[in-house]
Amino acid sequence: MSKATTSPIVRVTPADGDRRARSLGGRSVRSVPAHADDDPAEVAERALADDPSCVVCDHHAGLDGLAVLRALRRAAPSVTVILWTPEPDGAVASDATLLGADTYAYGDRLTDAVVAATTDQHGATADAEGGRASDAGAASTSSAGENLLERIDDGFFAIDDDGRFSYVNSRAAALLAADPDDLIGQPVADVYDTPHAEPFLDRYEQAMDRQETATFEQYFEPLDAWFEVSAYPDEAGLSVFFSDITEQKQRERMLDGLLDTTRRLMAADGSTAVADIAVEAARDVLGFDYVAVRLYDEETETLELVSRTATVVEEMPTRPTYDADEGNVGRAFSRNQTVETAVDLGSVSAARYLPLGGFGVISVGASDPAQFDDLRRGVLEVLAANATAGLERADRETTLQQYERVLETVNDMVYVLDEHGRLDYLTRPLAEFLGYERETILDEHPTRFIAPADRSYVQNRIERLVAGTESDDETFEVRLETAGSELVPVQIDSAVLTDGDDRRFAGTVGVVRDISDLKRTREELEAENARFRNLFDHIPDPVSEARFEDGEPIVTRVNQAFERVFGYDSDVVVGGSLNDLIVPDGERDRARRLDQRSTREPVVTEEVTRLTATGKRDFLFRGVSYERENGTRAGYAIYTDISAQKDRQRRLQVLHTVLRHNLRTELTLARGHADRLADETGSQAVADLQNAITEIENLSAKARTLERVVADETYPAVDTTDIVSRVRSVVDRCRTRYPAATIRVDLPERADAVADYRLELAIENLVENSVDHASDGEPEIVVDVRNESTAVLVTVRDDGPGIPSHERALVAGERDITQLEHGSGLGLWIVATAIRSLGGELTFTDDAAGAAVELRLHPA
Numbered sequence: 106m107s108k109a110t111t112s113p114i115v116r117v118t119p120a121d122g123d124r125r126a127r128s129l130g131g132r133s134v135r136s137v138p139a140h141a142d143d144d145p146a147e148v149a150e151r152a153l154a155d156d157p158s159c160v161v162c163d164h165h166a167g168l169d170g171l172a173v174l175r176a177l178r179r180a181a182p183s184v185t186v187i188l189w190t191p192e193p194d195g196a197v198a199s200d201a202t203l204l205g206a207d208t209y210a211y212g213d214r215l216t217d218a219v220v221a222a223t224t225d226q227h228g229a230t231a232d233a234e235g236g237r238a239s240d241a242g243a244a245s246t247s248s249a250g251e252n253l254l255e256r257i258d259d260g261f262f263a264i265d266d267d268g269r270f271s272y273v274n275s276r277a278a279a280l281l282a283a284d285p286d287d288l289i290g291q292p293v294a295d296v297y298d299t300p301h302a303e304p305f306l307d308r309y310e311q312a313m314d315r316q317e318t319a320t321f322e323q324y325f326e327p328l329d330a331w332f333e334v335s336a337y338p339d340e341a342g343l344s345v346f347f348s349d350i351t352e353q354k355q356r357e358r359m360l361d362g363l364l365d366t367t368r369r370l371m372a373a374d375g376s377t378a379v380a381d382i383a384v385e386a387a388r389d390v391l392g393f394d395y396v397a398v399r400l401y402d403e404e405t406e407t408l409e410l411v412s413r414t415a416t417v418v419e420e421m422p423t424r425p426t427y428d429a430d431e432g433n434v435g436r437a438f439s440r441n442q443t444v445e446t447a448v449d450l451g452s453v454s455a456a457r458y459l460p461l462g463g464f465g466v467i468s469v470g471a472s473d474p475a476q477f478d479d480l481r482r483g484v485l486e487v488l489a490a491n492a493t494a495g496l497e498r499a500d501r502e503t504t505l506q507q508y509e510r511v512l513e514t515v516n517d518m519v520y521v522l523d524e525h526g527r528l529d530y531l532t533r534p535l536a537e538f539l540g541y542e543r544e545t546i547l548d549e550h551p552t553r554f555i556a557p558a559d560r561s562y563v564q565n566r567i568e569r570l571v572a573g574t575e576s577d578d579e580t581f582e583v584r585l586e587t588a589g590s591e592l593v594p595v596q597i598d599s600a601v602l603t604d605g606d607d608r609r610f611a612g613t614v615g616v617v618r619d620i621s622d623l624k625r626t627r628e629e630l631e632a633e634n635a636r637f638r639n640l641f642d643h644i645p646d647p648v649s650e651a652r653f654e655d656g657e658p659i660v661t662r663v664n665q666a667f668e669r670v671f672g673y674d675s676d677v678v679v680g681g682s683l684n685d686l687i688v689p690d691g692e693r694d695r696a697r698r699l700d701q702r703s704t705r706e707p708v709v710t711e712e713v714t715r716l717t718a719t720g721k722r723d724f725l726f727r728g729v730s731y732e733r734e735n736g737t738r739a740g741y742a743i744y745t746d747i748s749a750q751k752d753r754q755r756r757l758q759v760l761h762t763v764l765r766h767n768l769r770t771e772l773t774l775a776r777g778h779a780d781r782l783a784d785e786t787g788s789q790a791v792a793d794l795q796n797a798i799t800e801i802e803n804l805s806a807k808a809r810t811l812e813r814v815v816a817d818e819t820y821p822a823v824d825t826t827d828i829v830s831r832v833r834s835v836v837d838r839c840r841t842r843y844p845a846a847t848i849r850v851d852l853p854e855r856a857d858a859v860a861d862y863r864l865e866l867a868i869e870n871l872v873e874n875s876v877d878h879a880s881d882g883e884p885e886i887v888v889d890v891r892n893e894s895t896a897v898l899v900t901v902r903d904d905g906p907g908i909p910s911h912e913r914a915l916v917a918g919e920r921d922i923t924q925l926e927h928g929s930g931l932g933l934w935i936v937a938t939a940i941r942s943l944g945g946e947l948t949f950t951d952d953a954a955g956a957a958v959e960l961r962l963h964p965a
Contacts, residue, residue: 114219115157117148117173119166129219134161141167149176159185159223161215162206164197171200178205185222189215196320196335198259199346203337260349264309265342268292280349282328301326305334312336313343322350352480359484362390366488370495376400376464379499380412383492387469388414391481391488395453395470397424398492399434401463408434408465420451433458438466443486445477457482459489464496518617521602522551524610526567535617540588556584556592570601570613582620596620646746647671651683652739653704653730656697658683661739670746672718683742687715703728704738712751715744723751825857828864828897828962829890835865836888839872846876851889858897858962863939868901870932871958875903892964899960907956908933908949 113135120138135155139148152160152173160177164170170188177186187208188201198209210218260277262270269292273285281288288296294306304323312319319336331354334347366386373379380398387396394416399408408427417424430439437444437458444458453470457477460466467489471477518535520528528549536543539554546553551567552560563583578600584592599615641648647667651658660678668674671687678686688696692714702709709728714721725747730740779794829852840848868888875884887902936958940947946961 113155113157114159114161114223115152115155116161116163117152117168117170118163119168121166129161129216132219132223139168139173141169145169145172145176146180148173149180152177153181153184157184159187159219161187161189161219164188164190171197171204174201174204174206187215187218187222189218193259196346199261199335199337199344203344259346261344261346262288263342263344264293266313266340268294270296271342277347280328280330280332280347299327308334309336309343309345312338316340322354356480356484359390359480362386363484363487363491366390367491370491371498373495373499375503376496376499377411379492379495380465382495383467383488384412384414386488387467387485391469391484393469393471393476393481395420395450395456395472397468398461398465399427399468400461400465400496401429401438408438411465434466434468443489445482447474457485459485461489461496462493464493464500467492518619520551520615520617522567522613522615524612526550526570526612529612538587538593538617538619539585554585554587556586559583570610585617594620594624596623644743647744649678649683649742650739651742652733652737653700654737656700656704658700658703658740658742667744670717670744671715687717689714689716689721699726699728703730703740707731712747722746723748824859824861825964826860827855828858828860828899829853829856831860831865832868832888832890832899835868836872839869843872843876845883846872846879847883847885848872849885849887851887853890853892856890856892856897858964859945860943860962863943864899864960864962867936867939867960868899870935871901874908874932875901875905875956878905879903895964897962897964899962900957901960902955902957904955907951908958 114129114132115137116129116134117137117139120140135157137148137152162170162173162177170190174186174188177184182205185207186205187210188197188206189209190197190211193211201209208218208222260280261272261274262277263272265271269290270288271290273281273283273288275285278285278288283296293309297306302325305325308319308321308323311317316338318338320334322331322333324331330349330351332347333350334345337344337346363386366382369382370379373382377400380400384396384398387393394414397413397417398411400411401407402409406429408429408431410424410426413424427434429435433444433446433448433456436442437460441460441462443460446456447454448456448470450456450470452472454472455474455477456468456470458466458468469485516534517532518538519530519532520535521530523529528547528551531543531547533543536546539546552564555563562581566579566581578598580596580598582594582596584594586592596618597615598618599613601610602612602614603609641650641662642664644664645666647670648664649658649660649667650662651660653659660681660683663673663675663678667678673686684693684696684700696713699709699711699713707730709726709730711726713724713726715724723746724744727743727745728740729743730738733739775794782788782794783792832850832852836848836850839846872886872888875886876882885904887900889900889902891898891900937947940960940962944963948959948961950957950959
């Protein structure tokens with residue numbers, strides 16, 4: 106019967122597909138969604154609800170369109186049914202034909218199929234003869250079946266039970282290179298009476314004899330083509346669907362060759378070997394004769410030719426080296442993009458340049474541009490990607506080999522654990538430290554070498570790393586157990602190894618350090634700290650520890666003596682400024698200056714006045730500062746109470762002042778009387794009296810000088826000065842004072858030593874001593890200065906009789922002072938006291954030339 110052109114069109118689609126109504130050939134379409142597990146009969150019933158003129162059955166995305174087709178044929182034999190697949194599928198088309206589909210369509214051919222099916226007269230003959238058969242029959246086809254078979258891309262022919270062609274569609278005729286009219290009625294065996302056809306004929310015969318579907322692939326040499334064949338037998342004959350799969354077989358062959366090439370690339374030893382394999386694959390697998398690989402040289406910044414086919418060698422023996430951005434090769438490399446272009450290189454008219462990451466470029470030429478079809482383009486891209494991976498692996502292998510060679514030459518103890526937490530590598534020094542041959546302990550778990558008490562910690566850490574729950578690098582200390590059962594403390598610096606962009610855990614690397622000496626040093630330091638803390642807490646003088654913040658001392662700790670003397674508990678003092686608590690108002694500026702010195706100088710000594718629990722007291726302040734690890738300064742302040750000493754000094758000062766005043770007054774009167782007597786009598790006795798008075802005056806002056814030096818002995822000089830200028834100055838004064846003496850100097854250009862005015866006093870008194878004890882009153886005196894590695898020496902020599910031994914012993918402190926032995930004067934006492942207060946040494950020497958006194962000063 107004729108179908109009305111206005112009847113609806115229904116399309117059975119997967120339920121998870123696009124359910125919107127669409128237009129096919131200007132006709133609206135009602136969508137019937139179906140799930141993969143829906144009952145086909147129920148789906149057919151829903152599709153036929155509106156008495157459609159045409160039903161399209163989708164066969165994809167899990168929807169079995171063939172099952173729905175079968176149900177539709179049972180429910181409505183006369184309705185036009187189209188089976189559709191997204192891509193062409195000969196087997197599905199064959200099954201659809203056997204199930205009675207009117208048309209098979211795929212892809213975008215559905216619209217044409219719907220238009221043809223809904224505007225033509227279909228099935229009238231079949232309806233008149235009693236409807237469609239569920240099995241179409243191989244020996245004959247209806248017009249609807251012929252229409253369907255002409256629409257499919259597969260070749261189709263039917264063979265009757267006598268082995269003759271009964272039907273050949275146009276696609277089959279084209280594939281077989283024959284005219285359909287010449288084939289109909291001809292025995293298949295006669296038409297293809299060639300050994301190349303025997304495999305096909307044998308399979309057809311087997312399918313008919315066994316009444317079983319035969320599906321196979323076979324190469325047909327006369328056509329140089331591969332075919333995929335499906336033969337469906339029944340009692341009336343054989344239906345054969347076949348398609349040309351030559352391109353598919355070529356793809357498979359290429360991919361198989363590419364797979365083997367990939368294996369070789371991943372095992373290649375070095376970048377040149379990778380290039381050779383890539384060139385060979387492009388030639389043997391893809392059929393290109395003109396292939397070359399250039400690799401990038403970082404030193405010259407050029408692309409150097411490293412491998413090429415024999416054809417390139419023969420036809421193009423001199424190929425250039427390119428800069429990194431030169432020509433098509435450089436453009437592909439610098440842009441990291443494939444370049445395909447026409448070229449004029451003899452037999453080569455087209456070329457394709459594929460970048461190999463940052464490693465180089467593979468160049469492929471063809472005499473016919475058509476050789477660069479879609480298949481070969483795609484396989485070339487895969488080959489280039491695999492070659493890049495091979496070059497990356499070779500580069501990593503080279504780097505790893507370099508690292509391993511470096512590790513083998515160092516003395517560090519290094520190990521690598523794999524992703525399972527087992528020893529993958531360790532250096533020989535580490536193996537020797539453990540007492541094992543290296544090869545015997547690889548793949549061991551490291552806890553084997555950990556002291557039993559430390560194993561649980563190490564095991565837990567390794568498990569966390571392997572599980573990916575811990576990724577931070579770490580430094581930790583454990584004890585390793587050697588082969589001799591010795592437990593050795595070590596420090597391990599470990600770092601996590603990752604693999605790939607996802608930073609997947611790939612193991613750990615660590616450096617082991619023997620810290621036996623460090624442990625002993627720590628223990629000794631702890632013992633020393635304990636002794637220091639004991640000293641700090643029990644020293645009788647007040648002591649405070651402070652850190653300097655913006656020059657202000659902030660207390661961090663005080664001892665018990667500090668709490669007792671100053672009257673503050675530790676918790677009140679700590680954290681505050683020491684100056685705010687114990688510095689009197691009048692001492693604030695001086696205290697700030699003292700703090701500033703303490704931030705610059707390691708040791709500061711000064712007398713200060715501080716507020717205590719019992720009022721103001723005098724202290725000898727000694728500040729010892731040091732630099733902390735963070736670059737700031739801190740220090741200790743030691744306060745020695747000198748209040749009683751200061752009171753005694755003040756009383757003595759008053760006494761000495763009165764004594765000196767009265768002595769000067771009386772000596773002045775005595776000199777006046779002696780001068781008058783000398784004028785009146787002129788006797789020697791009066792002259793002796795005048796000399797005695799002069800000696801007493803000189804002795805009084807020296808006593809005052811000695812008193813000053815003794816007073817300053819508490820404060821040794823800490824500044825370094827050039828003493829050459831000081832020596833010149835004192836010698837010039839002595840030359841003026843003692844014109845009869847000959848005073849020479851032997852001085853370097855510069856001599857830096859710890860010295861001040863006290864050095865000048867010492868030299869002046871030594872020169873005076875030489876003049877006083879010279880036998881003829883005209884001594885020859887030499888003052889020389891020498892720089893030595895550990896000291897600066899100042900020597901005063903003369904040609905006199907020398908200093909008596911008992912005088913030396915008294916000055917050196919080797920003999921006690923008594924009423925009978927006290928020295929003849931104060932000059933040597935001033936010298937000795939001055940040099941000792943400078944931290945120097947005094948030495949007496951005699952030789953044939955006379956006497957000498959050597960002063961040894963600190964160079965810094």
